[in-house]
Amino acid sequence: MTTQSIRWLWYASPQTFFPLAGRIARLAALLAGIFALAGLYVGLFVAPTDAQQGEVYRIIFIHVPAAWMSMFIYVVMAFWAALGLSMNTRLSFMMMRALAPTGALFTFIALWSGALWGRPTWGTYWVWGDTRLMTELILLFLYFGVMALQAAIDDRRRADRAGALLAIVGVVNIPIIYFSVQWWNTLHQGASVSFTRAPSMAAAMFTGMILMALAFWLYSIAVAMLRVRCEIVETQ
Amino acid sequence: MTEFLAMGGYGGYVWGAYGVTFALLATEVFLLLKRKRETKT
Secondary structure, three states: OOHHHHHHHHHOOHHHHHHHHHHHHHHHHHHHHHHHHHHHHHHHHHOOOEOOOEHHHHHHHHHHHHHHHHHHHHHHHHHHHHHHHHHOOHHHHHHHHHHHHHHHHHHHHHHHHHHHHHHHHHOOOOOOOOHHHHHHHHHHHHHHHHHHHHHHOOOHHHHHHHHHHHHHHHOOHHHHHHHHHHHOOOOOOOOOOOOOOOOOOOHHHHHHHHHHHHHHHHHHHHHHHHHHHHHHHHOO | OHHHHHHHHOHHHHHHHHHHHHHHHHHHHHHHHHHHHHHHO
16 A cells, blocks of 8 residues: 555544644635635626626626536535445545535525526526426435435434435436536526537636636635534534 | 616626625634534633
8 A cells, every 4th residue: 555545544534634624724715715806806897798688697607606516516425425335434424514504505506696697587586397497406405305314313323324325316416407408498598618618608707707616616615624623523 | 886786787686696695605604613613612
């Protein structure tokens, strides 16, 4: 076994991870603040008015990064769930508990900002039966379900395993959210940004969106690290 | 400034999205720091 992998195993113990989590949290919080200020500046002052939608499109700088984070955090949470179930490591389940509330928060923000965007552009806050909207709502309920399961079962080991199982099963929802705009007819517009082609928007709009996404991502890291520290102290 | 806040007539929607987002993130941080204080003592 190399020294590298021994170092990783060293940090798998909650006690040794505790100080590292604190350092990561401070650094991520600082960077999140810087990226948020830059993203808000570009999004609100530099990015041009949209030719079709006018100023209301500026909701994109909240909506798209929040929607990305809602899906990304779920996948990371499911990864820790799978690791916890297979390796039986305590820190994995703590990471799950640390990520779920922030994931639920970003899911709600995606739904909320989407509703406020939908009203002036589609003429309605919400459409029942629209696949993109429904699967994102299911994502919110999955986060609530994982948190509720972990809270409802008294025995901590059983609570963690039940929550992890639900988290893993629910991961099937993520590709359905992502591809829903291609697979079904939905009011929701298709992706303006993808891995395979150039973004179909002005450069400043794209930059603002990426900066805000980085800010939300770093915020999530900072908050998850703070919360996992609380989990470590509370379970001792 | 008034023009900026008006957002071309969409001020309620735009600031409704930004305001609620900021309020929720601030609440999460506040609750987490409160929990941190309570666990350490």
